Amino acid sequence: MTNSNSQEPGLAGLLIDAGSENAAAAEEEFDEDILNSFGNYQSPNDPDFVLEIIDLYVREANDRIRVIKKAATTNDGEALRQAAHALKGSSATLGLIQIAQICESLERITLPDLSNRLDVLIQLLLYKFDRARAQLSRMLQAPPPDSPRV
Amino acid sequence: MRDLARASNRVLVADDDSVIRRLLVAAVVNEGFTPVEAADGGEAFRILQRDSDFKAAVLDWAMPHLNGIDLVGYMGTEKRLQRIPVMLITADESVSVMTKSFSAGAVAFLPKPFGPEQLQGAVRMLLATRNKIAA
Numbered sequence: 001m002t003n004s005n006s007q008e009p010g011l012a013g014l015l016i017d018a019g020s021e022n023a024a025a026a027e028e029e030f031d032e033d034i035l036n037s038f039g040n041y042q043s044p045n046d047p048d049f050v051l052e053i054i055d056l057y058v059r060e061a062n063d064r065i066r067v068i069k070k071a072a073t074t075n076d077g078e079a080l081r082q083a084a085h086a087l088k089g090s091s092a093t094l095g096l097i098q099i100a101q102i103c104e105s106l107e108r109i110t111l112p113d114l115s116n117r118l119d120v121l122i123q124l125l126l127y128k129f130d131r132a133r134a135q136l137s138r139m140l141q142a143p144p145p146d147s148p149r150v
Numbered sequence: 151m152r153d154l155a156r157a158s159n160r161v162l163v164a165d166d167d168s169v170i171r172r173l174l175v176a177a178v179v180n181e182g183f184t185p186v187e188a189a190d191g192g193e194a195f196r197i198l199q200r201d202s203d204f205k206a207a208v209l210d211w212a213m214p215h216l217n218g219i220d221l222v223g224y225m226g227t228e229k230r231l232q233r234i235p236v237m238l239i240t241a242d243e244s245v246s247v248m249t250k251s252f253s254a255g256a257v258a259f260l261p262k263p264f265g266p267e268q269l270q271g272a273v274r275m276l277l278a279t280r281n282k283i284a285a
Contacts, residue, residue, distance in 0.1 A: 040266045041177075053169060082212070085241060092241070
């Protein structure tokens with residue numbers, strides 16, 4: 001049974017984090033090692049693989065978030081669920097776990113929760129994505145460390 | 151008839167998420183195969199309607215227009231496509247999803263999130279699968 005007042009443990013932590021800018025600013029948004037592990041696929045023919053993945057992710061996430069915001073205003077639950085599900089998969093794979101957690105909450109949101117939680121979740125997603133994008137931009141400035149080939 | 155035994159070097163990669171698709175393409179290339187990309191289920195369907203020259207197919211479960219599981223079902227109805235081993239990818243790791251994947255005819259299943267070793271291992275295993283025998 002869904003309790004509209006409940007929060008997943010991970011999400012509660014994110015909400016606290018979002019409300020504490022000093023604490024949030026002091027920590028990295030995600031573990032870069034996971035993303036950098038895909039540097040295994042870099043080769044002389046493909047030297048910028050990780051940078052390409054970062055660029056693709058930011059573009060894709062921007063599009064997905066745009067769909068999520070529009071779906072929220074038009075009460076299009078299916079579009080919301082699909083966009084959140086898609087963003088969850090790529091975010092989790094690249095190690096952006098907090099964004100993936102928010103997307104999972106959006107994906108599972110039910111009608112009674114819409115008015116209570118949707119706006120908060122979307123604000124939280126935007127906040128977390130802004131911070132992740134800043135960290136990703138920093139990664140774009142610095143080449144990733146060498147990784148062994150798969 | 152035993153598989154249509156052309157040793158195709160091509161792998162169909164269908165995922166509407168450009169990040170995941172790019173990772174899949176890299177894994178396929180890493181094994182020495184040539185990826186053929188589809189950006190959603192509809193595009194994958196159109197490719198499969200006119201082309202069966204694939205060593206394997208990697209399909210996302212949830213795609214616009216046509217899901218991966220629907221594509222596996224379609225491939226099962228076409229003799230020329232039945233020999234192609236398929237791996238499905240999904241962020242849903244439930245037993246129900248896995249059961250549906252294998253029941254529909256998929257030979258491998260890759261849950262998201264995955265790391266590079268897991269991805270490469272799954273693709274390697276898929277590409278080592280002998281072509282399925284056409285009914």
